[in-house]
Amino acid sequence: MLILAINPGSTSTKIAAFQGKQGLWKETIEHSVEEVGSFSKITDQSGFRTATILNILKKRGCEMGQFSAVVGRGGLLKPLVGGTYRVDEYLVNELQNAPEGEHASNLGGIIAYQLAQSVSVPAYIVDPVAVDELEPHARLSGHPEIPRVSLSHALNMKAVARKVAAQRGKDYREMNLLMAHLGGGISVAAHRKGRMIDVNNANAEGPFSPERCGTLPSRQLVKLCFSGRYNQEEMFTLLNKEGGMYAYLGIKDVREAEKRMAGGDEQARLVLEAMCYQVAKEIGAMSAVLAGEVECIVLTGGIAYSDFITGEIVRRVSFIAPVVVVPGEEEMESLALGALRVLQHEEEALTYRA
Numbered sequence: 001m002l003i004l005a006i007n008p009g010s011t012s013t014k015i016a017a018f019q020g021k022q023g024l025w026k027e028t029i030e031h032s033v034e035e036v037g038s039f040s041k042i043t044d045q046s047g048f049r050t051a052t053i054l055n056i057l058k059k060r061g062c063e064m065g066q067f068s069a070v071v072g073r074g075g076l077l078k079p080l081v082g083g084t085y086r087v088d089e090y091l092v093n094e095l096q097n098a099p100e101g102e103h104a105s106n107l108g109g110i111i112a113y114q115l116a117q118s119v120s121v122p123a124y125i126v127d128p129v130a131v132d133e134l135e136p137h138a139r140l141s142g143h144p145e146i147p148r149v150s151l152s153h154a155l156n157m158k159a160v161a162r163k164v165a166a167q168r169g170k171d172y173r174e175m176n177l178l179m180a181h182l183g184g185g186i187s188v189a190a191h192r193k194g195r196m197i198d199v200n201n202a203n204a205e206g207p208f209s210p211e212r213c214g215t216l217p218s219r220q221l222v223k224l225c226f227s228g229r230y231n232q233e234e235m236f237t238l239l240n241k242e243g244g245m246y247a248y249l250g251i252k253d254v255r256e257a258e259k260r261m262a263g264g265d266e267q268a269r270l271v272l273e274a275m276c277y278q279v280a281k282e283i284g285a286m287s288a289v290l291a292g293e294v295e296c297i298v299l300t301g302g303i304a305y306s307d308f309i310t311g312e313i314v315r316r317v318s319f320i321a322p323v324v325v326v327p328g329e330e331e332m333e334s335l336a337l338g339a340l341r342v343l344q345h346e347e348e349a350l351t352y353r354a
Contacts, residue, residue, distance in 0.1 A: 013031065213244055
């Protein structure tokens with residue numbers, strides 16, 4: 001079964017071909033800021049990006065008719081359970097109208113549908129960021145007008161969770177795991193028997209990350225919002241793009257921060273250690289969600305390549321459960337495997353309805 005996987009980013013489109021579980025090739029198409037900036041809406045880029053994908057396929061001697069399915073990165077949707085969703089006109093309209101917000105990942109399902117329709121094969125999305133399997137207690141924040149929302153790196157966390165379970169001779173749906181995705185944003189989640197029952201919203205709470213503030217003291221945050229120094233859009237930028245490590249050090253690359261630390265920069269050391277401290281504290285909190293019944297803690301994401309970062313976290317949390325490090329973001333593989341599970345009748349494709 002030949003599967004085409006598509007993962008749109010803000011200025012790039014990653015595509016890959018898989019023969020069953022085996023990756024055949026991957027390619028990243030870079031788009032200039034001028035190209036993407038010429039469209040008033042992100043979803044207006046679908047035709048332009050689809051054409052670039054077809055050009056790459058042509059250069060590689062591939063034809064759309066060879067593929068059994070096309071799978072795209074899921075976008076900002078209303079809350080939904082994890083799984084593989086068949087893309088239909090309703091889902092495409094939801095991604096295009098973007099009631100939950102515009103994001104490059106919204107293009108994944110749209111482009112997958114356009115390409116799949118051209119050769120009458122199914123299109124899918126897998127475990128989008130809006131996966132919401134929170135238990136009732138996890139939804140209460142402290143005020144009914146501010147419910148907790150599940151937005152996380154669900155695609156990579158669930159894929160890595162399945163891999164770790166398989167390595168231990170188990171099914172993901174049989175295990176209790178604590179997953180921590182460490183990247184530009186950080187997600188820490190409690191997974192119980194195949195469901196992500198609690199997770200910090202990676203855009204609004206939890207540990208600070210290389211560019212996001214995470215949870216902030218609420219009274220001081222309110223004062224800053226009403227200080228007159230920032231408008232709403234500027235506050236969102238401060239919280240999600242110019243916060244965390246960047247706010248303290250002026251850089252977003254953990255590798256650069258580690259170089260500074262190695263050169264004797266004590267502020268860089270403090271910030272990196274504090275980020276690890278907050279991740280460990282969140283893992284500890286999530287262990288309470290599972291009442292201490294944790295079989296394994298898994299650290300994944302791009303920052304998990306750092307021995308310093310993972311070592312600092314492991315030092316603080318290994319008393320809870322064994323820690324496994326699976327660095328990187330296996331998004332393309334995760335997409336293809338999600339589609340493959342449906343094609344091989346291991347799972348049924350879900351239908352999205354808001």
